[in-house]
Amino acid sequence: MFTRTLAALSLAAALAAPFNLNAKTVVDSERASFTIETVADGLKNPWGLAFLPDDTMLVSEREGNLRLVSPDGQVWPPLQGLPEIYAKGQGGLLDVAIDPDYANNGRIYFSYSEPGEDDSTNSTAVASARIQDDKLVDVTRIFSQQPKVKSNAHFGSRLVFANDGTLFVTLGERYSQKDDAQTLDNHHGKVVRINTDGSVPADNPFVDTKGALPEIWSYGHRNMQGAAIHPQTGVLWSGEHGAQGGDEINLDRAAKNYGWPVITYGEDYGGGEIGEGFKKAGMETPVYYWLPSLATAGLTFYTGEQFPDWQGDLFVASLKAQTLSRLDIEGERVLHEERLLKDELGKRLRHVVQGPDGYLYLLTDESNGAIVRLVPAD
Amino acid sequence: MFTRTLAALSLAAALAAPFNLNAKTVVDSERASFTIETVADGLKNPWGLAFLPDDTMLVSEREGNLRLVSPDGQVWPPLQGLPEIYAKGQGGLLDVAIDPDYANNGRIYFSYSEPGEDDSTNSTAVASARIQDDKLVDVTRIFSQQPKVKSNAHFGSRLVFANDGTLFVTLGERYSQKDDAQTLDNHHGKVVRINTDGSVPADNPFVDTKGALPEIWSYGHRNMQGAAIHPQTGVLWSGEHGAQGGDEINLDRAAKNYGWPVITYGEDYGGGEIGEGFKKAGMETPVYYWLPSLATAGLTFYTGEQFPDWQGDLFVASLKAQTLSRLDIEGERVLHEERLLKDELGKRLRHVVQGPDGYLYLLTDESNGAIVRLVPAD
Ligand SMILES: [Ca+2]
Ligand SMILES: [Ca+2]
Numbered sequence: 172m173f174t175r176t177l178a179a180l181s182l183a184a185a186l187a188a189p190f191n192l193n194a195k196t197v198v199d200s201e202r203a204s205f206t207i208e209t210v211a212d213g214l215k216n217p218w219g220l221a222f223l224p225d226d227t228m229l230v231s232e233r234e235g236n237l238r239l240v241s242p243d244g245q246v247w248p249p250l251q252g253l254p255e256i257y258a259k260g261q262g263g264l265l266d267v268a269i270d271p272d273y274a275n276n277g278r279i280y281f282s283y284s285e286p287g288e289d290d291s292t293n294s295t296a297v298a299s300a301r302i303q304d305d306k307l308v309d310v311t312r313i314f315s316q317q318p319k320v321k322s323n324a325h326f327g328s329r330l331v332f333a334n335d336g337t338l339f340v341t342l343g344e345r346y347s348q349k350d351d352a353q354t355l356d357n358h359h360g361k362v363v364r365i366n367t368d369g370s371v372p373a374d375n376p377f378v379d380t381k382g383a384l385p386e387i388w389s390y391g392h393r394n395m396q397g398a399a400i401h402p403q404t405g406v407l408w409s410g411e412h413g414a415q416g417g418d419e420i421n422l423d424r425a426a427k428n429y430g431w432p433v434i435t436y437g438e439d440y441g442g443g444e445i446g447e448g449f450k451k452a453g454m455e456t457p458v459y460y461w462l463p464s465l466a467t468a469g470l471t472f473y474t475g476e477q478f479p480d481w482q483g484d485l486f487v488a489s490l491k492a493q494t495l496s497r498l499d500i501e502g503e504r505v506l507h508e509e510r511l512l513k514d515e516l517g518k519r520l521r522h523v524v525q526g527p528d529g530y531l532y533l534l535t536d537e538s539n540g541a542i543v544r545l546v547p548a549d
Numbered sequence: 550m551f552t553r554t555l556a557a558l559s560l561a562a563a564l565a566a567p568f569n570l571n572a573k574t575v576v577d578s579e580r581a582s583f584t585i586e587t588v589a590d591g592l593k594n595p596w597g598l599a600f601l602p603d604d605t606m607l608v609s610e611r612e613g614n615l616r617l618v619s620p621d622g623q624v625w626p627p628l629q630g631l632p633e634i635y636a637k638g639q640g641g642l643l644d645v646a647i648d649p650d651y652a653n654n655g656r657i658y659f660s661y662s663e664p665g666e667d668d669s670t671n672s673t674a675v676a677s678a679r680i681q682d683d684k685l686v687d688v689t690r691i692f693s694q695q696p697k698v699k700s701n702a703h704f705g706s707r708l709v710f711a712n713d714g715t716l717f718v719t720l721g722e723r724y725s726q727k728d729d730a731q732t733l734d735n736h737h738g739k740v741v742r743i744n745t746d747g748s749v750p751a752d753n754p755f756v757d758t759k760g761a762l763p764e765i766w767s768y769g770h771r772n773m774q775g776a777a778i779h780p781q782t783g784v785l786w787s788g789e790h791g792a793q794g795g796d797e798i799n800l801d802r803a804a805k806n807y808g809w810p811v812i813t814y815g816e817d818y819g820g821g822e823i824g825e826g827f828k829k830a831g832m833e834t835p836v837y838y839w840l841p842s843l844a845t846a847g848l849t850f851y852t853g854e855q856f857p858d859w860q861g862d863l864f865v866a867s868l869k870a871q872t873l874s875r876l877d878i879e880g881e882r883v884l885h886e887e888r889l890l891k892d893e894l895g896k897r898l899r900h901v902v903q904g905p906d907g908y909l910y911l912l913t914d915e916s917n918g919a920i921v922r923l924v925p926a927d
Contacts, residue, residue, distance in 0.1 A: 201840055436885070449858075456879045462579055462887070480827075501834045504882045507814070509840070 197548040201509050202480035202497075204548040207516055210532070211244040212541035217534040219267035219281070219330075220524045220542065224274055230534070230542065231281060233263035237307070240542065252300070252307035257284040257293040260323025265295070268330035268338070270367065277301045278309075278367070282328040282340065285315060292319035294358070295326045295342055299367060313369030314340060316358040317384065322347045325394040329469065334405045337364050337372050339388065339423075341395035341409055349432045352391050355383035360431060362395070362409065362423055364388040376426035391429040391454065396521075397470035397487060398423070406503075408458075408470070410487055413437035416464040419457035420487070422503055430454040436462055459505040465492035468536075469522030472500075475529030477547050488520035490536055495520060516543070575926040579887050580858035580875075582926040585894055588910070589622040590919035595912040597644035597659070597708075598902045598920065602652055608912070608920065609659060611641035615685070618920065630678070630685035635662040635671040638701025643673070646708035646716070648745065655679045656687075656745070660706040660718065663693060670697040672736070673704045673720055677745060691747030692718060694736040695762065700725045703772040707847065712783045715742050715750050717766065717801075719773035719787055727810045730769050733761035738809060740773070740787065740801055742766040754804035769807040769832060774899075775848035775865060776801070784881075786836075786848070788865055791815035794842040797835035798865070800881060808832040814840055837876065837883040844869035846914075847900030850878075853907030855925050866898035868914055873898060894921070 195206045210228075219231040228240040235256040236249035256264055262284030270278040278299050285296035294316035300307040325343030332338055344352040344360030352360025355377055363386035364375055377383035388407075397410030407423040417436030421429050433446045434454050450456060461467065470487040485498040485505075492513065499507040512520070512533075519536035526532050531545040573584050589606075597609040606618040613634040614627035634642055640662030648656040656677050663674035672694035678685040703721030710716055722730040722738030730738025733755055741764035742753055755761035766785075775788030785801040795814030799807050811824045812832050828834060839845065848865040863876040863883075870891065877885040890898070890911075897914035904910050908922040 457884060458882060460877075460885050462885060499838075504836060505884075506835060507838050507840060 196515065198511070198515050198545075200497075200511055202484075203478045205478070205545045206548055207512070208544050208546055209244075210542040210544050211240050211246050212539060213246060214238070214534075214540040214542065215538055216263075216521075216536055217540045217542065218263070218265050218521055218536075220522055220532060220534055221267045221269045221279070222524075222527050223269060226527055228532075228542065229267050229269070229279060231264040231267050232540075233265070234258045235264045235283075237264060237267070237281060239302075244542075248305065250302060250307050251305060252310055253281075254283070254296075254298060254310060254312065255286060257286040257290070259284075262293060262323060262326050265326060265328050266330045268332065270299075271332050271336060280313075280330050280338065280367070282330055284326050285312075285319075287319040292321050294319040294345075295328050295340075297328075297330065297338075297340055297365075311369075313367065314363065314365055314386070316342055318357060320345050320348055320359075327395050329396065329398040329409075331398045331400060331407065333364070333400060333407070336367070338367055339364055339398060339407055341392070341398045341411075343394035344392065344431065346394075349393070352393065352431050353428070353433065355380065355387055355390060358384060358386065360392040361386075361390050362388040362392065362398075362407070388425055389423050389427050389429060391427075391431050391433070392421075393431040393435075396468040399471045399485070402472050402474045402483070408472075408485065410467045410470050412466060413460065413462070413464055416462040418461040418464045418467045418489075420459040420467075420470075420485070420498070420505070421455065421457050424455075427455050428453060430456075436460045437464070458503060459498065459508075465489035465494060465496065467496075468520065469524070469534075471523050471525055471531075473525055473531065475525055475531075477529035478531070478545075481531075486523045486531065488523040488533060490519040490521065493517055493519055495523060495531075495533065574893065576889070576893050576923075578875075578889055581856045583856070583923045584926055585890070586922050586924050587622075588920040588922055589618045589624050590917060591624060592616070592912075592918040592920065593916055594641075594899075594914055595918045595920065596642065596899055596914075597646075598900055598910060598912055599645045599647045599657075600902070600905050601647060604905055606910075606920065607645050607647070607657060609642040609645050610918075611643070612636050613642045613661075615642060615645070615659060617680075622920075626683065628680060628685050629683060630688055631659075632661070632674075632676060632688060632690065633664060635664040635668070637662075640671060640701060640704050643704060643706050644708045646710065648677075649710050649714060658691075658708050658716065658745070660708055662704050663690075663697075665697040670699050672697040672723070673706050673718075675706075675708065675716075675718055675743075689747075691745065692741065692743055692764070694720055696735060698723050698726055698737075705773050707774065707776040707787075709776045709778060709785065711742070711778060711785070714745070716745055717742055717776060717785055719770070719776045719789075721772035722770065722809065724772075727771070730771065730809050731806070731811065733758065733765055733768060736762060736764065738770040739764075739768050740766040740770065740776075740785070766803055767801050767805050767807060769805075769809050769811070770799075771809040771813075774846040777849045777863070780850050780852045780861070786850075786863065788845045788848050790844060791838070791840070791842055794840040796839040796842045796845045796867075798837040798845075798848075798863070798876070798883070799833065799835050802833075806832050808834075814838045815842070836881060837886075842869065843867035843872060843874065845874075846898065847902070847912075849901050849903055849909075851903055851909065853903055853909075855907035856909070856923075859909075864901045864909065866901040866911060868897040868899065871895055871897055873901060873909075873911065 216233040297314040324346035414437035675692040702724035792815035
């Protein structure tokens with residue numbers, strides 16, 4: 172028995188051996204062969220990633236640092252001038268985005284957990300700023316989730332520009348406030364749509380609805396850490412964690428109710444149902460879901476030239492499952508899922524972004540986190 | 550090293566231990582807890598299963614026997630009077646079906662590999678008959694796939710009644726004739742739609758197309774061993790094997806081209822592409838596909854009362870993968886797949902049928918094959 176345990180342990184140790192990213196191991200997947208390259212490491216729980224026009228990366232660390240990383244992987248000291256950030260639990264500095272007109276206005280955007288007056292409450296906020304040398308200037312808060320509550324969880328969030336230049340912000344229901352996701356008098360469990368100056372687009376779906384907050388685009392969400400615009404249709408696709416499973420991909424349309432916490436595919440811990448089941452009139456079902464949960468995070472559509480057979484596919488990073496899911500999309504259907512990287516990388520993945528070079532960039536969620544990228548094998 | 554190998558072997562042996570079907574092990578799956586019961590065994594590679602109005606089962610054995618199995622599991626001697634059957638390779642006695650008006654006309658249907666004049670060629674045929682005591686009477690061939698060719702593979706087939714009383718027959722492309730799947734002057738790689746007397750329905754899609762065989766409903770198929778009518782929409786959903794992977798579920802609509810061998814998700818043995826890729830104008834993409842292949846066989850929609858949370862789900866039996874896939878369907882999308890039975894049963898599964906009692910019945914593809922059923926756990 173002792174011998175068998177030892178054998179099992181040494182087998183387990185061999186299976187868990189760290190993947191040597193310098194060895195240029197070729198991953199042969201269904202539609203592409205690639206290597207995994209480390210672009211930069213030493214990043215503390217990186218959360219958001221965006222590329223400036225000169226290919227410099229803007230990366231957030233959840234504890235509250237915003238950094239530039241040069242294309243050759245040099246990590247710069249934190250930019251100064253961030254607002255006060257509530258960096259506890261799931262809170263901190265979250266997503267980053269670059270203005271579509273950055274070449275003219277130089278503006279960047281970031282979401283973060285914003286403390287209340289006395290630090291006992293908080294919510295998710297969005298600010299814009301410009302980078303000047305090693306600091307942020309013209310820092311302007313353009314959105315603040317209402318109301319602030321006492322919670323360390325479910326802040327969301329992703330920042331995604333629609334094709335019309337408006338900004339989608341995905342927001343969690345703060346865990347303690349899940350019933351709020353079904354009412355329109357708050358920003359919990361919502362996608363909001365704003366202009367970049369923080370004003371409300373005149374064509375938002377609830378601007379004429381009495382008692383509804385006018386920023387709301389869609390509701391009935393749980394905790395959304397992934398969102399992307401479909402490259403052909405312009406529709407927002409979003410990802411959210413289910414309770415005890417049931418992570419969802421939704422087609423996020425104006426005024427629609429995505430069901431949480433009334434309907435969900437998640438199971439209760441004992442295997443029972445939460446809420447009222449899986450479907451209800453007036454509530455949208457997801458386009459795809461995972462049970463058991465992968466703990467999905469960032470997602471992106473691939474449109475580059477480096478991986479021709481990945482064009483149009485939706486890539487979804489996951490934390491607990493440590494995989495990058497490739498979803499083969501046809502219209503608004505998911506035809507097939509391939510799970511990548513669990514064996515070859517084996518790290519919690521917070522985000523996936525297509526680089527300007529057409530490589531796929533990933534953030535590993537670790538205290539010594541990294542930016543890695545997938546590069547076609549020769 | 551020797552010790553480790555022994556330990557590994559004994560671990561493997563433990564994992565491969567046969568599942569004791571009499572132990573009433575409860576399988577706790579995502580949406581149901583059930584036990585697996587053996588209804589009958591000693592069946593040689595059972596292929597098709599249908600229920601008569603008195604709950605007696607009609608089951609085919611591929612080598613060329615058609616048997617009745619009483620509801621309590623008693624297996625009766627083969628019915629006499631079958632036509633000559635070419636039972637080699639994948640050929641033999643295949644699917645069975647019961648006339649929707651069986652109560653009045655007593656007719657059954659079966660598909661089989663029919664030898665040519667000199668036994669060097671063959672094709673798939675369909676006959677109808679009535680059961681009288683221990684034999685078949687009024688045996689009438691109602692369809693014969695044209696042309697007959699020299700091949701032991703890809704016969705199809707499933708027999709499925711549409712809601713209008715016409716009969717769909719799914720037909721393989723005979724492997725050696727795959728290019729035939731793209732032309733309408735033959736029955737290779739086709740779904741055909743016939744009346745139960747063998748005549749051609751006047752509203753078949755190609756009845757007015759010069760050079761086209763009028764029985765054809767859809768084309769561009771490979772080898773279809775699964776088909777079922779959607780309980781709400783009445784649309785035919787079919788399953789087919791891909792080449793080296795890429796098993797497909799298709800929504801099988803009149804006059805549509807399902808792409809084989811021009812487009813496929815299957816990979817070549819070296820990992821390269823077959824045909825021209827995955828998509829082409831004028832060809833339908835599947836609603837879902839598996840890569841690597843499961844080797845999918847029979848399929849059915851569940852509509853019973855025994856498993857309320859399975860209602861509307863599509864169940865797909867697979868041979869190589871030894872699983873029963875449960876596909877959660879919403880409209881014409883597959884939202885989620887759960888794979889059942891591999892660990893608890895671990896047998897090649899040829900078919901899945903809902904019984905009149907609402908249990909799910911399966912055929913295991915073995916020389917000592919069985920009818921097993923899934924029964925809700927107490
Ligand atoms: Ca939902
Ligand atoms: Ca096809």
